[in-house]
Amino acid sequence: MTIEELKQELVNRKIPCSPSLLEGSRKLTVLLKEWNAKFNLTAIDDPEEVYEKHILDCLIPLGYETITGTVADVGSGAGFPGLVWALALPACSITLIEPTAKRCRYLEEAVKELGLTNVTVVNQRAEEVVSSSRESFDVVTARAVANLPVLSELCVPLVKPGGFFCALKGAQGKEEAKLAEFALNRLGCSKPKIVETALPCGDERTIIHADKLRSTPKQYPRNYAQIKHKPLLEKPSHA
16 A cells, blocks of 8 residues: 555545644655564564555554544554554654563654654553552553453553543454453443444454443552453353
């Protein structure tokens, strides 16, 4: 996908497309390739693949969601979706939460090179950020971090009541959403809403949206070992 094809795809999907978003996307592909040679940030760094499988992929939710205010991207990695959302949503304040120091160095450099003034990089785990920023974000998102029952416990405690959690998933998203219904309810969210779509190449994508209805109980999130090994799953009923 070329930058012109990206532009046309955004227009077709009714996703706002500004010159600064397209120029920022072009710069981001260059920067990603340079840093990927040193740090192995992503398996995809060919510019035409990046435009489709990273940038368009991250922008698809903006055709369905109204995102305003404060946003946290949990496990930001190479900056997807956080950096892309920062380019597309200059009025939003975006926090990139990333536990790996070398990735944070890349993110800070990208913020500088892209001239972004609406981004903060935080070098911590999500469950550590909760201690200082519990329920302080209007929107929390994550892409390619963990399965949804685990991811929900990392993300939902950061969401304000009245805000929402938006997870970007692949072909198995619908199944993950069903599996995560118990966790989302326990953490204070609605039953998830699901949008299934696809990239032009045919790769399936699922956007999962859960509204934060009430405060998350104080015992969540647990430490990561507990979250990973004993995710919040509904216990089977016994006859």
